[in-house]
């Protein structure tokens with residue numbers, strides 16, 4: 469056997485790490501040196517995405533209620549990045565939103581995010597529950613190691629389709645096109661994957 473050098477204790481640490489990986493574990497095995505942190509990082513990542521998701525949705529709903537979809541566009545444009553920055557500071561990590569089809573070019577997915585988003589699409593098509601679909605992996609890129617976490621953002625009928633559906637009101641569409649001339653983020657149906665929250669925690 470290849471791993472006879474591994475002590476029982478090391479083997480059980482690794483077993484714990486793999487057990488803590490949500491969903492599936494097809495990525496690189498976490499390095500033993502970073503193993504003790506993985507559960508803590510995962511908990512922080514989940515807390516940050518929950519925080520960001522709830523705050524964002526709350527602000528969006530109240531903006532739509534008080535001023536309609538057009539005025540809520542500015543909430544998405546200016547408030548969303550601020551809320552993401554606040555959640556990042558509060559949870560000591562970086563959390564953002566990304567998608568395969570984006571509205572704001574600044575939200576473009578990197579190679580890791582693209583791979584995970586495509587996998588989420590496949591998993592949803594195979595019947596996965598969008599509310600619990602997430603993934604984490606310890607990634608080494610150009611010699612820098614970081615813990616990466618993503619959580620699926622499904623498209624809800626309300627309020628998402630008003631600005632991301634295939635039947636966006638002309639005046640809403642006009643405002644979106646004015647602010648985002650290269651918008652790709654319409655034509656979604658309820659239940660589609662809209663995008664994902666993406667967390668990154670660099671290893672010290």
Ligand code: HEC
Pocket residue numbers: 525528537538539540541542544545546548549565566567569570571572573575621622623624626627628629630631632653662663664
């Ligand atoms: C009032 C219009 C409006 C509504 C309603 C709305 N969005 Fe958006 N959405 C936007 C705008 C504008 C952006 C671009 C934000 C930016 O500049 O970062 C955006 C961006 C996003 C992004 C980031 C990726 C990208 O395309 O740039 C995600 C993910 C997203 N929306 C999901 C949702 C979901 C899920 C809902 C429903 C809960 C929703 N949105 C409802 C207007 C809206």
